[in-house]
Amino acid sequence: MKTVVIGKSGQLAKAFRILNPDYIFLGRADVNVFCRNSIDSTLKSLNVRNIINSSAYTLVDKAEKEIEQAYALNFLAVRNLAEFAALNKIGLVHISSDYVFRGDSVKPIKAYERHQPINVYGLSKSAGENAVFRYPNERACVIRTSWLYSNMSTNFVTKMLALMKTQQTLKVVEDQVGTPTSVWSLARACNIALCKNLNGKTNFTDAGHCSWYEFALKIREFGIKYNILGNAAEIEPILSNKFNSLAKRPKYSVLDKSEIENKFGVVPRHWKEELEIVIKKLTKEDKEL
Structure with missing residues (x-):
């Protein structure tokens, strides 16, 4: 069965391209996700049986001003793909975010807890999740993740490594807690979801979990260990209210994974182990640092 990945330029799509070279990858030049006619004609001509939607507007601060753009990609495009998938009995895996929650919990957030986003990005992702289930489809699911990074593209890990090479000191937020997630882990989980027809x-x-500050310290440690960094910048903790940002961020966004672990046997590795694997990958290839 042909599987199409929407959003071919993103870091998750790049991981799929390596793990699943038989997948079909579509970007803006290949299909207009804002137009149902374009989706219909393109995907029907490919005889698609599964869709993985990895496209998203992810600029959290800019979304506060670019509201229309955020909703276009995170809601309208998702609605169009969900409607097409439901009408044609096609499997759909849509990637969502921990930002759909308020982020004031003290324990891991379960999959079906109430959405209470606190910024435009979170609101647009919440609208996208709801759009997936507007159209009945037994093979549609939302996989919610957090703090996604890789050895490809621009993300927190590659940004931190680049800054650590040129700065003497970096200040990183210590009062926001979540779980770093490797795109390689998420891609494998998506593949299992497709194979087992995950729904809902x-x-x-x-x-595991950590603060952004703890995440940065571990990036620095592995960067030095694998000779990516020489005299690396020192990392200092800072409170989020001292950090200049347009959008509010969740204080605690650790996600409960018991459902996917118990029902489908998807048991993730610890974020530190995955991070070391990704840092190792950076030593073996060209990187944008």
């Missing part, structure tokens, strides 16, 4: 909403991240 579920959470997937790597195991």
